[in-house]
Amino acid sequence: MEIVLSKILSEIRHQEAKLSSQMVQTVDEAYQMTLFLNDMLCIIKAKVLQGNFINEQQEIDFFKNIKPQVLGKLIYYNKVFRIETTCPVSNGRLHQNYFENQLKVLKSEYKESISNEDFYRYYRAGRTDRDHKYFRLGQINYHDGLKSGVFEIDLSFSTYYDNKVAHIIANELLYTYLLTKINPDENPDTILINGDINKDITWTNSQNALIELIYALYASNSVAHGKIGIRKLALIFRILFRTPLNDIHHAFHRMKTRSGSRTAFLDQLKFSLEEYMDKDL
Template sequence: MEILLRKILSQIRLQEDRLSSQMIGTADEAYQMTLFLKELLFKIKADVLQAGFKNEQQEIEFFKNIKPQILGKLIYYNKVFRIETTCPVSNGRMHLSYYENQLKALKSEYKESICNEDFYRYYRADRTDRDQTYFRLGQINYHDGLKSSVFEIDLSFSTYYDNKIAHIIANELLYTYLLTKINPEDNPDTISINGDANKDLSWTNSQNALIELIYALYVSNSISYGKIGIRKLALIFQVLFRTPLNNIHHAFHRMKTRAGSRTAFLDQLKISLEEYMDKDL
């Protein structure tokens, strides 16, 4: 399943890079990505319904980590398309106010319907003890008083909670996008890491590894003499590698209390570099 996830993410990045290199408008790019992701999800759905899953763990992995990545970006690009095609003006105070209101609406949605849910806390804590309930088909407990959207999804291809993760991913991407519209200094175009410049760039290690690296650079004052905030630094890496990062503060606090080395990725970096140096001796 990990190989499948990497393959899917690679397909998505290639399409994003292809469209980005064409220098088309944001709305057109979002529209084309929506069509691409819709078709990709349709194909994967057909494959899953035909072949099924080899075992329980494969089913959980698919609905927890693979499908939400595709659906999350599909929801995100569709939202971007709707936002861009309803923006009243192309610049000025009204333009800025429009995106600020979009950000307020996103934060309101987060407070009212996401962060207060038990499942959100479960997902953010990287727990696995209820995965069999949340990420297996036919395990929905209607006594939990679920939202009516549960009746609008295809239960042969959804556990309901995979949709909830997809919306979390979409909202995180949208949050970053709106920040770049509101704060020009955070815009990827102004830091020259969009388009062909990052065409072949992708983060292929874990999300925690990237967060560990970001914090190490931040606390060591290695970038801009430490004058850049952790939020903006994380934003730059998200844009650079086109990958969403979950709540980096929660992830960092989990690192401080994890078993074994608290700097596992940095330790491995040191080992890999020393091994590479030894090859030249």
């Protein structure tokens, strides 16, 4: 059984780009993405239930990296749909207060349910030494005093901790979404004034490659003399290329400790540019 993360992310990006170009209302996009991701999750679940994982590492990779990306996005878009459909007005102070209160609720949930847990620190540190306990079926240790939500999940398709990773991903996406609602200066429509011009511009390399480029521009103060934050810079690239950039800080920390060159994409850029220059000689 093989479920490829890059293919899944590509399908999600394609659907997001398609809906963004067709629909004006955020609520419509959120609803359609919720349906799309729910169907995708059902298809993936059927594959998992039908076939066995080739080895332990494939199982860990699925529950640590693949399923949480789909479930995290599903949680995110469903939450956006609920937020948009219960918003009392379309603008004004009441509108501002509504989204500010939603951000407070999100931060409160983050403190109570995510950031204070040992698992969150484990995941954020990019550790792998307990992956065999956290991301394999049938490895749940009830002596850890897990929250009662563990009894509500399908244990044939969840290790419990994959759900936690999904909520971390959803939380970060919601945080960015709410900031764009609260701060007009960070609204996608004002960052890139004419979205129609950019709808055909897509990022065709890996997500890690784009994150590497963003951090390089940030570290070199190449954009706005370094006065723009990494989160806003990432948001601009996410909107420009219509591609999700999940958990950029975690991805960056993984780059710092990866084997071989830590700047693989930048090295490739240099090589490609020099090769292109040599063609004109």
